[in-house]
Amino acid sequence: MVYNEKQMLNALHKHGYKVTPQRRVIIGVIMNSHEHLTPAALHERVLRLDPSVGLVTVYRTIEILTELGFICEMHAGGGSRSYLMRRPSEHHHHLICSDCGKVIDFTDCDLDKLEHRLAQENKFKIDSHLLEFLGQCRECNKKTLINVVTNQDKSVPSR
Amino acid sequence: MVYNEKQMLNALHKHGYKVTPQRRVIIGVIMNSHEHLTPAALHERVLRLDPSVGLVTVYRTIEILTELGFICEMHAGGGSRSYLMRRPSEHHHHLICSDCGKVIDFTDCDLDKLEHRLAQENKFKIDSHLLEFLGQCRECNKKTLINVVTNQDKSVPSR
DNA sequence: TTCTAATTGAAAAACATTTTCATTTGGCTT
C-alpha cells in the first residue's frame, strides 16, 4: 500500500502536528521523488519550491514522518554511509546499485522460518529485519565492461 | 573461518602496509573485543594500552582493515546511526538487540533463490547482501515486562 | 647503517546533526 499526499497531511493533523506550508512542500517533494534522498538532497529540492525553508525544518519533518512510518531510513551498505529518505510504502527491502545508487524495492523476503529459528535459539523477541542486496545495475555493469576493454587492467595497489 | 592476529599482521605486510606499533595495538584490541565497536569506542580502548595513538590513526586503520576484509561495517538499523567494527569472520549476519545493542552473529541465510530471482528480474549483478534482524534479547525483554507491571502504561503522545 | 616512502599525531577543515532561542503562525476557542 502506498500513501498519498493527502493521507500524510491528515495523519500529521490527527497526531497533533500542525500542517504548515513548509511541511506541505517537504511532503510534496518526497511524494514526487522516485528515488531515495539524503536530508541535504531533500532540502535542496525543497528550496527550489520555497527558498525560505531551513534545513532544520527538513530534519524535523523527517523525524516526524519516520515516527509516523511514512518514510524509512536505509543504508547503502558496503562503503558508503547511512542514508535516509524514501517515498512511502509498506514493509520492503532494497536492491541497491553500489555504483550509481539506484534503488529497487521488493517486498517478498520469505525469512519467517529463519526468523523463527533465530528467535528460539537465541531467546530473542524479533521485531523486524533489514535486508539489502548490493550489486551493479545493468547500466553500470555495461560501463564497467567497456572500461575493462578500453583501459589496460593497470592493477594499481589500492593506495 | 576466523582470523588471528598474526594472520592480520601478515596480510598488512603482504599488501604493502607497514606493521607499526599503533596498528598492532589497534588490531590487538579488535581481536580481543567480543562486541562491535564504534571508531570512538575502539580508540578509547586503544588509549588504555597506548595513550599516544591518535583517533586519526584508528580511522585510517579501520579503513585498511575493511579494505582487506578483516572487519565489516554494520548498521544498527531502526533509530541509531551507522555503526562499524567487528572482530573478523566470514560472511555472516546480525541479530541485534535494539535496547542494549548486543549482537549475535549467524551465518546461514539461504537467500540464494531470492537473490537469483532478483538478479534476473532486475538485470542486476548482485555482489553481496546485508541481513539484520532487530529485536529484544531475553534480558531486555524481561526488563520491559517488569516495567510494564511496575509503571502504569502512561501512554504519553510520543512527543 | 642509510634512505625513502609510508605513517603518525595534532590541528584545522569539512560535514552532518542537534540544540537553543527569539519570533511567527496554525488552528482551536470564543
Place this chain on the structure above:
DNA sequence: AAGCCAAATGAAAATGTTTTTCAATTAGAA
C-alpha cells in the same frame, strides 16, 4: 472575525563525526 497559545520556524551556535593537511617520525628494503 479576532484572540490566544502551544507548536513550529529560521538562524546561529553547539555538538559530533570523519577527512584533510602538514611537518616530523619511522618501518623496513637495500
